[in-house]
Amino acid sequence: MSAMKEDVLFQVQDDDLFLTDEDTVESRKYLIFVVDDLRIGLDAEYVVEILNGYTVTYLPMMPDYIRGIFNMRGQIIPMMDIRLRLGKAPLEEGNLLVVVNYNNTHLGILVDAVELMLDIPNELIMPIPAQSAQKLVSGMCSLPDGSGTMLVLDCDQLLHE
Template identity: 30%
Template sequence: MTAESHLDMVAGMDVSSEDTLHGKFLVFKVGSEEFGIEIRHVTEIVGIQKINEVPDLPGYMKGVINLRGRVIPVMDIRTRFGMSDRDYDERTCIIVVHVDGETSGLIIDEVKEVTEIADNQIEPPPGRSAQTGQYVKGIGKVNDEVKILLDVQRLFYA
């Protein structure tokens, strides 16, 4: 799917109340793993675009983009998780999220879907010894697959 079709999918959701978004996650790939973030944090999905570097940012913060007149800092999830770099391609997207009054972008390899995961299908994260463990909110079970559910707030502030 393209960034535009995923944007249409997110835009078509009923965001009139927090309850309608409970249990809904935007699932995306980074490397061979599938991750999910709560859809309530997602404002839009855009294709990769020119990123302006800013001096003195942490290495995982790639810089800022100008999105329709708004300057938005962007983080590369691969770099944040200590994964090897790869060239951006036509599937690379920026997920624009709004957390604690701040808008930021997450650069990911590929958007997969919006899925619902019931609370009873989410388990606590395993031991936090892995480098990405501090950002993991839980492990969602969807059919025979698992989705690593991320705490978006901790991605930026941990």
């Protein structure tokens, strides 16, 4: 199983080298993190790094889900509590940040835990059923190891709504 997985990984990297057009890439890498009882997948292309421990500076006049701004090696980045963004109760002791760079907009996302990086073939990603349309989610898929369902985070919506 693991040998096969490595094989696939290698192939994807090859693809990345030569085929950058989205349509031709058959699978993408996702970083899966946990928020409350949800597992959310974030396109690994947008992930800058994962931070643990930081000091946030409160920035007034922002929506409550923006905890403030923090200093990542001289770069000022806003921090979003994704629990509050999804309308869930905030975590008291959360300090794990996934820093994303989506079209040159940087954002630190406060998450409960980071699980793993996974390759997911594009065809496995299903559209979300219309009647249960989720906030900030552009698709979903069952994880190959059968451990559950992953929701695909819609960065565009996350940043612009």
